[in-house]
Amino acid sequence: MLTVSGVHTFYGNIEALKGVDIEVGVGEIVTIIGANGAGKSTLLMTICGRPRAARGRIVFEGRDITHMPTFEIVRLGIAQSPEGRRIFPRMTVLENLQMGATVADPSRFADDLERVFTLFPILRQRQNQRGGTLSGGEQQMLAIGRALMARPRLLLLDEPSLGLAPLVVKQIFEVIREINEQQKVTVFLVEQNAFHALKLAHRGYVMQTGRITLAGTGRELLANKEVRAAYLEGGHA
Amino acid sequence: MEYFVQQLINGLTLGAIYGLIAIGYTMVYGIIGMINFAHGEIYMIGAFVSIIGFLVMGLAGITWVPLALLIVLVCTMVVTALYGWTVERLAYRPLRGSFRLAPLISAIGMSIFLQNYVQLTQGARVKPLQPIVTGVLPLFTSPGGFTVQISYLQIFIILLTVVLMAVFTYMIAATPLGRSQRACQQDLGMAALVGVDVDRTISLTFVTGAALAAVAGFMVTLYYGVIDFYIGFLAGIKAFTAAVLGGIGSLPGAMLGGLLIGLIEAFFSGYFSVEYKDVAVFIMLVLVLIFLPTGLLGRPEVEKV
Numbered sequence: 413m414l415t416v417s418g419v420h421t422f423y424g425n426i427e428a429l430k431g432v433d434i435e436v437g438v439g440e441i442v443t444i445i446g447a448n449g450a451g452k453s454t455l456l457m458t459i460c461g462r463p464r465a466a467r468g469r470i471v472f473e474g475r476d477i478t479h480m481p482t483f484e485i486v487r488l489g490i491a492q493s494p495e496g497r498r499i500f501p502r503m504t505v506l507e508n509l510q511m512g513a514t515v516a517d518p519s520r521f522a523d524d525l526e527r528v529f530t531l532f533p534i535l536r537q538r539q540n541q542r543g544g545t546l547s548g549g550e551q552q553m554l555a556i557g558r559a560l561m562a563r564p565r566l567l568l569l570d571e572p573s574l575g576l577a578p579l580v581v582k583q584i585f586e587v588i589r590e591i592n593e594q595q596k597v598t599v600f601l602v603e604q605n606a607f608h609a610l611k612l613a614h615r616g617y618v619m620q621t622g623r624i625t626l627a628g629t630g631r632e633l634l635a636n637k638e639v640r641a642a643y644l645e646g647g648h649a
Numbered sequence: 650m651e652y653f654v655q656q657l658i659n660g661l662t663l664g665a666i667y668g669l670i671a672i673g674y675t676m677v678y679g680i681i682g683m684i685n686f687a688h689g690e691i692y693m694i695g696a697f698v699s700i701i702g703f704l705v706m707g708l709a710g711i712t713w714v715p716l717a718l719l720i721v722l723v724c725t726m727v728v729t730a731l732y733g734w735t736v737e738r739l740a741y742r743p744l745r746g747s748f749r750l751a752p753l754i755s756a757i758g759m760s761i762f763l764q765n766y767v768q769l770t771q772g773a774r775v776k777p778l779q780p781i782v783t784g785v786l787p788l789f790t791s792p793g794g795f796t797v798q799i800s801y802l803q804i805f806i807i808l809l810t811v812v813l814m815a816v817f818t819y820m821i822a823a824t825p826l827g828r829s830q831r832a833c834q835q836d837l838g839m840a841a842l843v844g845v846d847v848d849r850t851i852s853l854t855f856v857t858g859a860a861l862a863a864v865a866g867f868m869v870t871l872y873y874g875v876i877d878f879y880i881g882f883l884a885g886i887k888a889f890t891a892a893v894l895g896g897i898g899s900l901p902g903a904m905l906g907g908l909l910i911g912l913i914e915a916f917f918s919g920y921f922s923v924e925y926k927d928v929a930v931f932i933m934l935v936l937v938l939i940f941l942p943t944g945l946l947g948r949p950e951v952e953k954v
Contacts, residue, residue, distance in 0.1 A: 460841075460842055462838060462841060462842070481846075481848075482841040482842065482847075483841055483844045483845060483846045483847070486841075486842065486843065486844035487844055491842075491843075492842050494839065494842060498836055498838075498839040498842075500831070500832050500835045500836060500839065501835060502831070502835055503828075503831060503832070503835065507828060507831075510825075510828060511828060511829075511832050511840070511843050511845075512843050514825075514829070514843050514844040514845055515843070515844035558843065562843065562844065
């Protein structure tokens with residue numbers, strides 16, 4: 413569904429991605445784990461064309477999207493819940509969800525809204541509140557809900573568990589599984605919470621300083637010695 | 650008291666005009682964080698297009714005033730909006746992503762260019778227009794014999810401004826375009842990520858700002874009856890002052906700021922000295938920048954993460 417091959421991305425003179433290859437198949441949950449600053453978020457943003465890949469190719473459903481403007485990439489069916497959530501702070505929850513539906517078919521808006529409110533009932537209660545006044549967990553739900561309003565075929569999630577209470581993290585991961593299994597949305601997930609992410613994902617990649625260093629199924633990576641030492645020991649297991 | 654009311658009416662009229670121009674400054678600043686210094690010139694072009702429009706109406710023999718006003722108003726808005734769109738396309742879009750000062754310098758260049766362009770094509774002399782909307786409505790007469798009056802033109806200007814601002818406020822608050830504009834204002838990158846065509850939204854922002862400035866130019870042509878290629882400079886800076894006073898980036902702020910600047914100017918002219926009315930406005934700018942940099946309705950600049 414999505415093929416990233418040999419992608420290099422720069423921020424000024426700093427090379428954030430140094431030739432990344434990944435592959436996401438239809439219906440999969442694929443995760444990418446790695447330390448802070450490894451380039452995970454840059455990879456997600458590069459897929460959406462902000463910043464652009466300096467070299468390499470990104471192909472989505474057979475179309476080369478490497479040089480497409482961001483809004484056109486989004487129209488093809490890729491939605492992102494980005495790093496830092498980036499809720500529109502002075503818009504209400506409902507308006508944030510309306511913005512998420514920018515590329516969606518307007519006649520399905522009511523259904524899609526209902527679907528998001530069913531996944532995250534708290535958003536229904538908060539719908540007339542400004543996005544900036546929500547708690548961190550609520551903002552995370554809103555960011556995911558906003559991405560879902562686009563009816564994406566590929567959902568990019570950047571650290572949905574960051575800074576959240578363990579109970580909320582569990583809830584969010586359950587929702588991701590539900591989105592994937594029931595709504596047939598392919599998910600590409602960036603996480604620092606390696607344990608949860610690898611347990612959830614079908615396949616995973618490990619990223620280090622702009623390169624993919626390991627790949628395998630979620631189970632394989634969970635059992636891998638290096639992965640355990642670097643990302644799991646003393647952590648959540 | 651009568652004199653006060655009279656100045657109040659004059660000030661409101663002036664304030665309406667400044668407010669309409671100020672909206673363009675504040676919207677553009679809100680979205681791309683630059684002061685569009687060519688915006689005063691866009692207003693000046695609006696004034697010229699409307700004066701040409703009235704001459705054409707005269708030649709075409711359309712003498713029924715409401716019809717002539719409507720045709721000229723619509724044509725002025727359309728033509729001037731086209732100028733606004735072109736300026737953004739030529740002078741600002743190629744510099745997007747460049748260093749912060751670049752579009753600002755380009756804007757000043759555009760401003761000088763537009764002034765000279767109008768001077769060359771239309772001549773440097775003052776252009777007169779005979780009064781089209783005439784007649785006054787006497788409100789009341791004081792025991793001293795001073796009659797407070799409001800001209801039909803003033804009523805027209807104030808009403809038209811109120812209607813336009815209502816339509817505009819609705820557009821920003823409740824239409825998909827307005828929502829996209831607010832989204833771009835709050836987080837340009839995220840707006841792109843939900844599928845907003847950011848370039849198009851910015852273009853449309855320039856178009857709406859120019860259309861409103863065009864209305865201001867149209868009003869000034871009717872109100873003062875004389876224009877020249879240089880009127881955009883002073884009016885532009887005053888409207889910019891209005892936007893800063895109201896809180897740059899804030900739409901209600903621009904309207905409020907415009908109104909206050911109009912009132913300050915009218916009252917200062919009425920009670921102190923007409924010659925120094927501009928000084929009064931710019932002292933206001935200095936005071937606001939020193940003591941209230943975020944303006945009356947502005948938000949303090951928050952560092953984005």
